[in-house]
Each structure stands twice: as C-alpha cells, then as structure tokens.
Amino acid sequence: MPSIKANAALIIIDMQKGMSDPKLGRRNNPDAELNIQRLLDSWRQAQRPVVHIRHISRTAGSVFSPGQTGCEFQDALAPLALEHVVEKNVPDAFANSGLERWLRTRSIQQLVIAGVVTNNSVESTVRAAGCLGFDTIVAASACYTFDQKDLTGRLWPAEDVHALSLANMAMDYASVMDVNRILAELG
Numbered sequence: 225m226p227s228i229k230a231n232a233a234l235i236i237i238d239m240q241k242g243m244s245d246p247k248l249g250r251r252n253n254p255d256a257e258l259n260i261q262r263l264l265d266s267w268r269q270a271q272r273p274v275v276h277i278r279h280i281s282r283t284a285g286s287v288f289s290p291g292q293t294g295c296e297f298q299d300a301l302a303p304l305a306l307e308h309v310v311e312k313n314v315p316d317a318f319a320n321s322g323l324e325r326w327l328r329t330r331s332i333q334q335l336v337i338a339g340v341v342t343n344n345s346v347e348s349t350v351r352a353a354g355c356l357g358f359d360t361i362v363a364a365s366a367c368y369t370f371d372q373k374d375l376t377g378r379l380w381p382a383e384d385v386h387a388l389s390l391a392n393m394a395m396d397y398a399s400v401m402d403v404n405r406i407l408a409e410l411g
Contacts, residue, residue: 252386339367346362354393361399362398362399369386
C-alpha cells in the first residue's frame with residue numbers, strides 16, 4: 225500500500241444535496257459523510273489540494289438537472305473559495321472536464337478519492353485515473369452506493385454492490401484503504 229504523498233489531491237465526487245433524494249433508494253455506509261468530512265478537515269489543515277466534483281445531468285428529471293437544489297453541494301462538504309471545482313456531465317470526472325490538466329500542471333501524481341456513487345462515478349473516475357497513470361487510493365469508508373437491480377431484475381443490496389465495486393477497482397486501478405488508515409499515513 226502506498227503512503228500518502230505531501231501533494232496528494234483529495235477528490236470528492238458528487239457530494240451534492242440530490243444524493244439524499246428518496247427516489248435513489250436505500251444506501252449503505254451511513255457514516256460516509258462523516259468520513260469524507262474527516263478527510264476534508266485533514267486536507268485543509270495540511271493545506272493539501274482539494275478538488276470537488278459536481279455532477280450536472282443532461283437527463284431530464286434528474287436530481288442533478290441544472291437549476292435544481294440537488295445540484296448544490298451538501299453544506300458540510302461545500303468547497304472553500306480556493307478549492308478547485310470540476311463540473312461533469314458523465315460519471316467519469318476526467319471526461320471532457322480539464323481535471324487531468326489541472327492535476328498535471330500542479331505535478332500531482334497521487335489521488336485520494338471519496339464520494340458517490342461507488343459503482344458509478346467513483347468507479348469510473350478511479351478506472352480513468354488508473355489508466356492515466358495516477359497513483360490512486362479509494363477511501364472505501366468514505367464512499368457509498370444504493371441498492372441496485374441487475375438485468376434479470378434481481379435486487380442487490382447496496383453493501384454487496386459497494387463491496388464488488390471496491391474489488392473491481394482494487395484489481396488493476398487503485399489501492400483501497402479505510403479512512404483511518406489514510407489519516408494515519410498522512411504524517
């Protein structure tokens with residue numbers, strides 16, 4: 225497992241008010257926001273780079289449609305004036321967003337990624353980061369997802385979807401660590 229570098233960027237994905245919309249269903253990891261807050265507080269205290277990703281949907285009726293309160297960042301996790309904000313329209317935060325360029329121009333090679341949804345925006349962003357050669361760490365206890373039906377109609381509990389997604393990311397794209405371990409390695 226890698227140690228956390230001095231200029232590692234914390235990337236917080238889609239922690240917007242829309243994530244609490246009941247139509248998204250039952251979720252796992254009720255402590256995710258607290259764990260994200262712990263990471264964010266540590267990054268801010270150490271003056272490390274923080275990037276907030278905001279999803280702006282192109283799908284009509286989405287909780288993230290432009291102009292809806294669901295697009296706003298959750299109050300406790302809102303970016304400070306000097307923190308970078310990236311808007312995206314697809315799950316992968318690197319796709320057509322300028323994120324890679326922002327990181328490269330600052331010589332940032334290591335990313336710690338937290339947020340939602342584990343098996344969608346988090347996983348697609350982590351896969352892209354790994355393919356782009358970033359040393360990527362997923363903060364497993366600072367992510368969550370929702371119950372999901374597969375193509376046969378079987379309902380999978382969010383805990384299982386989350387666990388499988390983390391395993392997918394750990395295969396080739398990232399290290400997966402608990403927030404306590406990440407914070408202990410900040411030094």
